[in-house]
Amino acid sequence: MALSLPAIMKTTAARLSALYLLLFALCAVLLVFYMTSLSARMLTAQTQDTINDEILGLARAYKNGGLPLLVRVVEARSRQPGANLYLIADANGQILTGNVQSLEPGIIETEGWTTEPFSYHRFGEGELDRLRGGGTDQSAPSPGDSSARSEGEEGHNAIALVLRLPNQMILLVGRDLGEPERFRAVIRRALMLALGMMGLGGLLIWFFVGRAALKRIDSVSDASRRIMGGDLSGRLPVTGAGDEFDRLSENLNTMLARIAMLNEGLKQVSDNIAHDLKTPLTRLRNRAEATLAGKRKTTDYRQALEGTIAESDQLIKTFNAILMISRLEAGYSSETTGPVDLAATVSDVVELYEPVAEEAGVVLETAVPEAVTINGNRELIGQALSNIVDNAIKYSTGAAESPKVRVTLERIGGEVKLAVSDNGLGIPDDADRARVTERFVRLEKSRSQPGSGLGLSLAKAIMTFHNGRLDLLPANPGLSVVMSFPARETH
Numbered sequence: 051m052a053l054s055l056p057a058i059m060k061t062t063a064a065r066l067s068a069l070y071l072l073l074f075a076l077c078a079v080l081l082v083f084y085m086t087s088l089s090a091r092m093l094t095a096q097t098q099d100t101i102n103d104e105i106l107g108l109a110r111a112y113k114n115g116g117l118p119l120l121v122r123v124v125e126a127r128s129r130q131p132g133a134n135l136y137l138i139a140d141a142n143g144q145i146l147t148g149n150v151q152s153l154e155p156g157i158i159e160t161e162g163w164t165t166e167p168f169s170y171h172r173f174g175e176g177e178l179d180r181l182r183g184g185g186t187d188q189s190a191p192s193p194g195d196s197s198a199r200s201e202g203e204e205g206h207n208a209i210a211l212v213l214r215l216p217n218q219m220i221l222l223v224g225r226d227l228g229e230p231e232r233f234r235a236v237i238r239r240a241l242m243l244a245l246g247m248m249g250l251g252g253l254l255i256w257f258f259v260g261r262a263a264l265k266r267i268d269s270v271s272d273a274s275r276r277i278m279g280g281d282l283s284g285r286l287p288v289t290g291a292g293d294e295f296d297r298l299s300e301n302l303n304t305m306l307a308r309i310a311m312l313n314e315g316l317k318q319v320s321d322n323i324a325h326d327l328k329t330p331l332t333r334l335r336n337r338a339e340a341t342l343a344g345k346r347k348t349t350d351y352r353q354a355l356e357g358t359i360a361e362s363d364q365l366i367k368t369f370n371a372i373l374m375i376s377r378l379e380a381g382y383s384s385e386t387t388g389p390v391d392l393a394a395t396v397s398d399v400v401e402l403y404e405p406v407a408e409e410a411g412v413v414l415e416t417a418v419p420e421a422v423t424i425n426g427n428r429e430l431i432g433q434a435l436s437n438i439v440d441n442a443i444k445y446s447t448g449a450a451e452s453p454k455v456r457v458t459l460e461r462i463g464g465e466v467k468l469a470v471s472d473n474g475l476g477i478p479d480d481a482d483r484a485r486v487t488e489r490f491v492r493l494e495k496s497r498s499q500p501g502s503g504l505g506l507s508l509a510k511a512i513m514t515f516h517n518g519r520l521d522l523l524p525a526n527p528g529l530s531v532v533m534s535f536p537a538r539e540t541h
Contacts, residue, residue, distance in 0.1 A: 071252050078248065082241040089237050093230035094209070098163070101211050104134060104223045117217065121147055135170065135208055135224035143220070149173055150222070158212055158220050167207040167227055207231065266295045282310045330368075334361050371504040378430075378511035387516075389538070390426045392468060393418045396459055399435045403443065412443050412453040422459055424466055424535045426516045434512040437505035438470045438531045446472035446528065464537050465518075471530040483522040483529075509533070 104127075112120040124136045128149035137148035143158055145151075154168045210224025269287045276284045285306060286299035341354035396418050407414040439455065446453040455472045477483045487510045506520070513520045513533055521532040 071249075074252065075245070075249060078241075078245045082238065082245060085241060086234055086238050090230065090234050093233060097209060097225045097227070097230065098211075101134070101209075101223050101225055105211060105213070108221065108223065112215070117215070117219070120221075124148055135210060135222065135226065137220075137222040137224075139220040139222070141218040141220070146219075148222070157210070158222055161212050161214055164210050164212070164224075167209055169207055170224075171206070270295070270299065277306065282306065282313065330361055330365055334358055337361075368504060371508050375504070375508050375511040378508075378515040387425055387427050389423050390428045390431060392422045392424055392431070392459055392466060392535070393420060395428060395432050395435065396457055396468065399432055399439060400457060402436070403439050406440075407443050407455065410443055410447055410453075412446055412455055414439075414443075415454065415456045417456065417458045419459060422461060422466055424516075424538045426535065430512045430515065434509035434533065435468065435470070437509050438533070441505055442470050442472040442474075442529075442531070446474035461537060466535045466537050468533040468535070469530055471525045471528060473525065473528040476524055476527055476529040477522065478524065486522070487520065506531075 108120060108123060111123040115122075121138060124138055125147055127133055128136045128147075133149060135148070135150055137150045137153075137158070138146045139158055140146060149172055151171045151173045153170050157164060157168050207227045208224045209227065210222050213221045213223075215221055266287075266289075273284055273286045285303045288296050288299045288303070290296065337354055337357055341351060346354075396416065400414060400416050404414055439457065442455045446455055451473065453473065455470065458467075458469045458471070460467055477486065487506045506522075509531075510520045513535075516535055518533060518535045521534065523530045523532060
C-alpha cells in the first residue's frame with residue numbers, strides 16, 4: 051500500500067485527527083475574535099475613564115475661573131505631548147480653541163458620548179502632509195470648517211464626550227484610538243501567527259504520525275496474510291514501544307500460539323486414532339473371524355461376544371479419554387468449578403483403591419491435613435488422582451522391597467501440592483518422564499501392564515484446566531507424581 055495522503059485519509063485515526071484539527075481551528079479562530087473584541091472593549095472602557103477624569107478637571111477649572119480659566123487650561127493641555135483632544139466652540143459650532151483642526155460633520159451637534167468612532171485632524175497635520183507629498187498649496191482651511199480635509203486624506207479616529215456649557219458654548223474632550231487600534235492589531239497578528247504555527251505543526255504531526263501508524267498497520271496486514279496463507283508459525287511484529295499496537299500484536303500472537311497448539315493437538319489425536327486404535331480394532335476383527343471359522347459351540351460364541359464387548363468397552367473408554375483431553379486442552383468444558391476440599395477427595399480415592407492395593411500386596415499410606423480447599427472441579431480432580439494412584443499401584447509391584455504407595459497433601463507458599471509417590475522401578479530418564487504425559491505413550495517396561503497410555507495425558511490436561519501443573523519427579527527409588535494447584539485466596 052502506498053503511503054500517500056489518500057491512503058492515510060482512509061484510516062480511522064487520520065479521520066479522527068482531521069476532525070480534531072478542524073475543531074481546534076474553529077476554537078482557535080473564535081478565540082482570536084473573542085480576545086480581539088475583549089481587548090477593544092477594555093481599552094475603550096479605559097479611554098472613557100480617562101476622558102471622564104479630564105472632564106472633572108476641566109469642570110473644576112470652569113467652576114473656579116469661568117470661561118477664561120477653562121480656555122487657558124484647555125490651551126495648556128492641548129500643547130502637552132501626547133495630549134488628548136480638546137476643543138471649545140461657540141454655539142454655532144465655530145472652533146475657538148483646542149488642538150483639533152477639523153471633525154466629521156455632526157459630531158459637536160449632539161451632546162454626550164459619540165456613538166461611533168469619528169475621524170479628525172489636529173492642527174499642523176495638513177502642512178506636514180503637504181511637505182511630505184511635495185505639494186505647493188499654501189492655503190489653510192478655516193478653523194471652523196469641519197470638512198476641511200483634502201480629498202483622499204485619511205484622518206485619525208477618536209471617541210469623545212461633548213458637553214454644553216451654561217453659556218451654550220461647546221466643550222469636547224476626546225482621546226485618539228490609534229494606540230488601542232495598534233494594540234488590537236498587535237493582538238490579532240500575534241493570535242493569527244500562533245494559530246498558523248499551531249495549525250502547521252498540527253498538520254505536520256498528523257501527517258507523520260499517520261504515516262507511522264499506517265506503516266504499523268501495513269506490517270500487521272502483511273504478517274496476517276502470511277498466517278492466512280498457512281504459515282501458523284508466523285507472528286505479528288512487536289516493536290517494544292509498549293503502545294496499543296504492541297499490546298494488540300502480543301494478544302494476537304498469544305492467540306496464534308494457542309491456535310497452533312490446538313492444531314498440533316488435533317493432528318496428534320488424528321495420528322493416535324489412526325495408529326494406536328488400529329490394533330484393538332484389528333483384534334476385534336480377528337476374534338470375530340476366528341469364531342466364525344469352523345464349527346463352534348454356543349459357549350464359544352458366547353465367550354467371543356463377551357470378549358468383543360469387553361474390548362469395545364475399552365475402546366469407548368479410550369475415545370472418551372481422548373475427547374476429554376481435547377476439550378480440556380482447548381480450554382472449554384461444561385464442567386463447573388467451585389470450592390473443592392482436596393483432603394476429602396484424597397480420602398475418597400484412597401478408600402476406593404485400598405482393596406485394589408491390598409489385593410496387589412501394596413501398602414497404601416496417606417498424610418493429609420484435615421481440610422485444604424481450592425477452586426476446581428471435584429470429579430475431574432478425582433479422575434486425575436485415580437489415574438495416578440492406579441498407575442502407582444501397578445508399577446510399584448516390581449520393587450525389590452515391600453511395595454508402597456504414599457499420598458501426601460500440603461500447602462507450600464501460594465500452591466497446594468498433592469503428591470503420589472511409589473517405591474517401584476520409576477522412570478530414571480528425564481526424557482522418558484517428559485514423554486509419558488503424551489497420548490498413547492507407553493514405555494517398553496510397561497507394555498506388559500494393561501492400559502492405553504492415556505492416564506497421565508488426561509491428568510496433565512486436567513491440571514492445565516485448573517491452571518496448575520503436573521510434575522514427574524524421581525523418588526529414589528520409584529516415582530513421585532506431583533499435582534500443583536493454585537492456592538485458594540481467603541478473604
